[in-house]
Amino acid sequence: MKKVYYLKTCNTCLRILKELNLSSDFMLQDIKIEPITVKQLEEMRELADSYESLFSKRSKLYTDMGLKNQVLEERDFKHYILGHYTFLSRPVIIINNEIFIGNSKKTIEAVKAKINK
Template structure:
């Protein structure tokens, strides 16, 4: 399976999708209009190793809620990601059992090789 969880309103996500020139068999899910399900998040965690790896600490809400100064555990990361889409580090790209998280240059290059 090939799937991308992204935000249609995020210019970085859009730039990466254009750069990747994804094949037609890749399923795109705009996480703002189609919320992530518990099952989808658990599948991501299975590949990523932890919910924390999927969690965006650059999120505006992360700063506003002062989560940096709280002792967060895996269940907290899961809760916040499911509560609000902005907590998912974007984009999350799943290709044939591999997961690629975020928008770093190395991640984008790794996705290109996996495609």
């Protein structure tokens, strides 16, 4: 499976998609229009080993809701990601059984290396 979970209104996501120039065999899912399902999140978690690694602590809601002052557990991370798209660290790119989370330069370079194999 080749899939990208992203946000069409996120300039960083759009820049990365353009930079990667993905082939047509990648499925793109705008998580604002088509929310992540429980099954999709559980599949991501299996590849990532934790919900926390999928969770964006840079989200404005994270601060607004006072979550940074709380001790969150795995079930909490899952709950918040399913509750609002902004809590997913974006983009999430899945290539076969490998997952790439977020927009760091290192992550995007790893995606490029994987695509160009």
